[in-house]
Amino acid sequence: MTEVVYNIPISLFSGYRGKNVIVRSYDPVEMVMGLSDYDLDHLVAVQLLSMTGNVDVLTNWGNGIPIDLLMLHPQTEFPFLYRYAKLLDRHPLRVCIPVVSGFSKAVKVATSLKLFVKLEIGQPDPSLIDEIHRVLNFYIHNPMVALPIEYFHSTFLAMYHSEQSSLWDVQEENPVNIRYVTEDGRETIARRLGTDRAEGNFDTFVADWQSSMIAEKTECYDCRYFRHCGSYFKWPRKTYRCEGVKSLFGTLEEAAQEMQGEITVLTQAQKGVA
């Protein structure tokens, strides 16, 4: 059984000793001061909630500890990524980019700096679908993209290998595996954007949600992408219309099939049967 990872504010760190934690803070100095060396065994990652802190303190602290940079305003914060790139030979570095208007520039700069990218997509407004498509095509076709852009990458791989996947897992929001702990100590689902917080039995939260979506015969009922989405895009607003996100799945599926075809031809050519 997988051990749960708790995403906690640094102020609650002492209460979670011995548990696997992602520690979040607005201030890198507070992070370095607050996490003494003997605490690092169960530290899965640190999350920086602000892009403007003193990054230099992280250059010779906690070698190898993954760092998540959480953007809030990617349209204006993308230049700040240059401050963090120097951490790359000390830490695995990922930037979490909310899908809001103008987010694509942050994705481009992040990939140019060889940072992992996770899109915090939530339930994207239909007006954003074109921009998401541009980023998806950038991910699929631009040879300069050397590192994953999630959720595209994991979904693409699952489709390529004809395997099932779940956006709840890919987006690290399945409460079976990871829980967000609020400032006042309440455990909830680990979606950062929006104010909706899940309650109830976290061990069955995703399965219960999916069952209800099927039972209510929402779009999920006969959706061909259910095996990769798992009703992710129907939460928290079950009335969310999925045309846009389905088209994104469609593009990923086409790319996966195209690659399957190319690999097959290449393999056959190498075997001398083509």
Add this chain to the structure above:
Amino acid sequence: MFGRHFSVILLPTNKCNVACDYCFEDKTDDFMSIEMLDEIIEKLLDHMDRKDVAALTIYWQGGEVMMLPPAWFERANDLIARKAASRSRIVEHSLQSNMIGYSGKWNRLIREMFGNSVGTSMDFPNLYRRARNRSPAEYTNIWNRNVREARDSGIQIGVIAIPNNETLRLGAERFYSYFVDELHITDFQVNTSFSGGEACDAKLQSILDLHGLSKFVVDLAHIWAERGFRGGVKLGPFDQLLNHFIGDIASLPCIWQQNCADEFVSIDARGYVAQCDCWVTSYPDYWFGNIFAESSFTDLLEKSPARRKFQMRPEKLMTEESCSDCDYLSVCHGGCPVRTYSITGDFFRKDPYCQVYKALFSTMEQIAARVAAERASHTLPVMRVA
């Protein structure tokens, strides 16, 4: 500030034995004593301890390094090796010389300290490199003789070549043939001019027409791809761009690093610290400080307002220039600050050779696609460009 490795461009002397017309350095007669070097190395190692930096590469330049005797470098090598070992740090050395003062007495040192390798410079045609009151042709003859002798002694020679207007007129084919076919140089790189220091005609003429230079680098890329690449000729930065666009590990030149301020600094013979040799020898206003005047090299770097400007430059280019819209952002990051400053006088502009770089990037990307396709179809043995 710096990762697990950093580099220092160290100028043990600001004095030079030649007087090239387009030289950007404001040369002085200063030499670094072994005692001065001792203090510098001690402070660099303190910095490495403080910042947990495992390895240092020292790029020895000048002035002209061979204005100091080999015995000086032997003492320097011993001193640095001893101090580095006592701190469990790795220090490696690289040598850049004009080779005009070279003789066989340097061979043992070059072998033991510099891995039997020297970087040097020559242009085709040579218009500006000359000894004082001598002609470029005489310089070329001495250089050719010394380089030949060094190579006969087993020393690997890498050459930096700076195109000039005459180079562009003669074309890439003549340029390539000169180095590869005539001189048998198999490791050379093309750099663009840097017009720092006091203005003069040669420096003004060294700022080349962008269209002509673009055509030159594109033609050269095709020539190298057809004749040099498979034959093992290394041509920088073309070979590293090919690696980059293929997806192999690439070591791109400093002008295209994410931020050169995170990679290296330069220290001259008087102890002045600046971003690189160009800055330390040409622009006192951009010195970070003097290493002999500060007890801590780390503090010198962290408190320097000039260095802060360097750190901020790529960030500012993202909003004030078109770099964030460029398809080649991942390769270039806005280009070289000193080239920008020397030509435009404005630090926070993108590199004025942007158009040339784009032409080269685009060409190398196309060549890389062809090479990758050939590899995939197994018509070309898989090889790496070093």
